[in-house]
Structures are given as structure tokens and as C-alpha cells.
Amino acid sequence: MNSRRDGDAPSQRAARAISERVGPLRAEVALILGSGLGAIAESLGDARSIPFGEIPGFAAPTVRGHAGRLVAGTLDGREVIAMQGRFHLYEGHPGSLAALPVRTLHALGVRTLVVSNAAGGIRRTFRAGDLMLIHDHLNLMWRNPLIGPVEPGESRFPDMSAPYDRRLLVVLREAALHARVPVVEGVYAGLLGPAYETPAEVRMLERMGADAVGMSTVPEVLAARALGMRVAGVSCISNPAAGLSTVPLSHAEVLETTARVASRFVALLRAFIARLDPPRDG
Numbered sequence: 001m002n003s004r005r006d007g008d009a010p011s012q013r014a015a016r017a018i019s020e021r022v023g024p025l026r027a028e029v030a031l032i033l034g035s036g037l038g039a040i041a042e043s044l045g046d047a048r049s050i051p052f053g054e055i056p057g058f059a060a061p062t063v064r065g066h067a068g069r070l071v072a073g074t075l076d077g078r079e080v081i082a083m084q085g086r087f088h089l090y091e092g093h094p095g096s097l098a099a100l101p102v103r104t105l106h107a108l109g110v111r112t113l114v115v116s117n118a119a120g121g122i123r124r125t126f127r128a129g130d131l132m133l134i135h136d137h138l139n140l141m142w143r144n145p146l147i148g149p150v151e152p153g154e155s156r157f158p159d160m161s162a163p164y165d166r167r168l169l170v171v172l173r174e175a176a177l178h179a180r181v182p183v184v185e186g187v188y189a190g191l192l193g194p195a196y197e198t199p200a201e202v203r204m205l206e207r208m209g210a211d212a213v214g215m216s217t218v219p220e221v222l223a224a225r226a227l228g229m230r231v232a233g234v235s236c237i238s239n240p241a242a243g244l245s246t247v248p249l250s251h252a253e254v255l256e257t258t259a260r261v262a263s264r265f266v267a268l269l270r271a272f273i274a275r276l277d278p279p280r281d282g
Helices: 010-022 038-043 095-107 166-179 199-208 218-226 251-274
Strands: 029-033 045-051 069-075 078-084 112-121 131-140 184-191 212-214 230-240
Touching: 010 045, 010 069, 010 095, 029 038, 029 095, 038 069, 038 078, 038 251, 078 095, 078 251, 095 218, 112 218, 112 251, 131 166, 131 199, 131 218, 131 251, 166 230, 166 251, 184 218, 184 230, 212 230, 218 230, 230 251
Parallel strands: 029 078, 029 112, 112 230, 131 184, 184 212
Antiparallel strands: 045 069, 069 078, 112 212, 131 230
């Protein structure tokens, strides 16, 4: 049973404030854009934006590469909402805040969510700059945003047998072919961070079946699935994980790689959105 009325939920208050600022929204697709991957938001037509810090319950970003804005607009005739940045658990935020943008997007009418991130490559054939379509994940953050009272509209025990929608994965593959963007596929491991993994930890993750590792995304996918949203995911492999290269890891390297692949990432997402099912009537 829900512990409060829907209208009292933080996501509903945030959604009302966003609608008042940017006007009525009919977007069914939203993008959560990871470190250095926010360029597609600059491609939106009729763009209207609001800083995270001006949305009730949201926080200002603290990580480089995250602009911290919600941008609503159109992309090739489709209404889209883009989140330039996210809230990470390693920033000290609770799971409820990491999931708040997803819950707010759902309250705004979004039913298809695309999550993206920068990740270290664990599979030894991956190279910096590869785009990895996510087909599953490992939650090694030891946190879950669904802990606590059931939020309005959410399932207490969401099915996670297909956290990344199989049909959307097919559409992503088709989009990659059309846009001539080479992609790889794999399992994303979400760790709490903020320290990068040790070589021993990377060897452990490899044996557990992970192909890439990062510090985000999993809380958002858990919230989305509890709400019944379809999810697609893309990781930009920003660097080989620890122990697979002699180069020390740094956030600057992450941003350099995501900037280099930004045009391919934008092309993939544009082709993907163009191939989605048409929006509902009404």
C-alpha cells in the first residue's frame, strides 16, 4: 500500500514545477546522459531547459561532465526530454534521490527511458571509444532505491529478468546499422565508487561476467522497471579498466574519450529514436 497520496510524492511535485516552467509536455522518450555525453541535448529543436537546482527535490550537480539541466524539445519530430547529468550515490545522495529523475520523468508521461554512461572496459577486446549496448547489469552498489515505502505507481517486487527491454535492444542494433555506428554488447557492473577499481577487483568482475564497469545507471533502471517503463542502455567505453592498461585512470581521460565519440553517440540515438514505435494518440 502506498504511504502517501500520489500528489504528495516528490516526483509529482517536481513534475508540476517542470511543467510550469517549460510548458505542457507530451514526450514519451527520455534520455539520461552520462559523463560527457550531453551533446545530443544541444540538437533538440524548440528547446526549453531548467537547471536541476531549480527543480524541487533535485540537487545541483557536483561532477565535471554533468551540466545538470533538464532539456525538453523535439528530435526529428519526436518530443524528447534529456537529462544532462544525474545524481550519483557516491556524491552522498540517498537512493531515493538517484531515482527521483526517473520517477519525475514517469510522472511527466515518459514510458521509454534511455540511460547512458561512461564505463571502464573489462572485456579484453573492448577499446576506448567503443559504444556498448547494455543487455544486463550487476548491482554491486549494495544500494537499492526501492528500499522503503512503495512509491506511487511502483511494484514492490519488480521483475528484473529483462531489465533492458529486448525489443529496444533490437531497435538499437538496427539503428547502429543504419547510422553506420559500430557497437559492441555486454553486461554493465554498477559499483558505488568513487574510487576506480583495483586490478584485483577488475579480475573479480571479469569472472562474475561483467564486460564494463561504472558508478551509475543501476538505480535508475531499478526505479524505471518498478514503474513499468521500457529501458535501453548504452555505455561509452572510456578506457580499459585497471590492470588492462599501463595508463593511470583519470576522469579527464573519461571526458576526453566521450568528447571524441560524441558524434557517433548522437547519430546512434537519433537513429534509435526515429525507429521507436509511434507515440500514442490522445
